[in-house]
Amino acid sequence: MAHLIRSSRALILHQPFCNIRIATKRAMSLKVGDEIPSVEVFENNPGNAVNMKELCTGKKVVIFAVPGAFTPGCSKTHLPGYVAKAADIKAKGIDEIACVSVNDPFVMEAWGQAHGTADKVRMLGDTNADFTKACGLGQDLAVLGxxxxxxxxxxxxxxxxxxxxxxxxxxxxxxxLAENVISKI
Structure with missing residues (x-):
């Protein structure tokens, strides 16, 4: 009986005594010089779509991404660093700071409220990981779903x-981390 096995680089048609590899296209990782993808994420609720390309057109924007809202490293270090350094980052000519996570916009809004991000960091929910996939910056973290x-x-x-x-x-x-971004601006 034949069945398909998915690997990170190919689909494998497995039949007794025969394996056929079918190459699959993987998203290339975003790199310096690339255009930011024109993909929608959501701020505060599903009715407030934000197109990432439009957000970044005509501006200088810092975008940072985290594996998950309310997770320890993200909540104790990553997001708080950007909140604390927001004025320093913006003083270097940055118009917007945005945090992206594969979470729903309600969770991102609540997480932002818990960390006082208002007027400092925009909290953007990449609900279906569309932006993450378009950037080629996804990872499989079973522990986070x-x-x-x-x-x-x-x-x-x-x-x-x-x-x-x-x-x-x-x-x-x-x-x-925020201090490393400041040194690169």
Whole structure:
């Protein structure tokens, strides 16, 4: 009996005594010089769509992503660092700071309220991981329910990525922290 096995690089048609590999297209990771994808995320509720390309057009924006709202590293270190350093970041010519997570917008809003992000960091829910997938910056984290974003930070200047720091393991707390972004602006 034949059945398909999905791997990270191919679909494998498995039959007794025969395996056939079918290459699948993987999203390439966003890199410096690339245009930010034109994908909608949501702020505060599902009726408030924010197109990421439009958000970044004609502005300089810092976008950072976290694996999950209310998770320990994200809540104790990553988000609080951006909230505390928001004025310093904006003083370097940044128009907006946005936090993206594969969560619903209600969770992102509540998480933002819990950390005092108003007028500092926009909290954007990537509900179906559409932005994460378009950037090629997803990772499978079963403990958080499956596909989540890698932890990263980027500076987007008029729609183009000018700086991008992705945590080597997708989860760590080193290169994507607020103080590191400040040094790159």
């Amino acid at each position: 499956g596909l989540r974003s890698k932890r990263y930070s980027m500076v987007v200047d008029n729609g183009k990525v000018s700086e991008l720091e992705v945590e080597p393991d997708g989860k760590g707390l080193t290169c994507s």
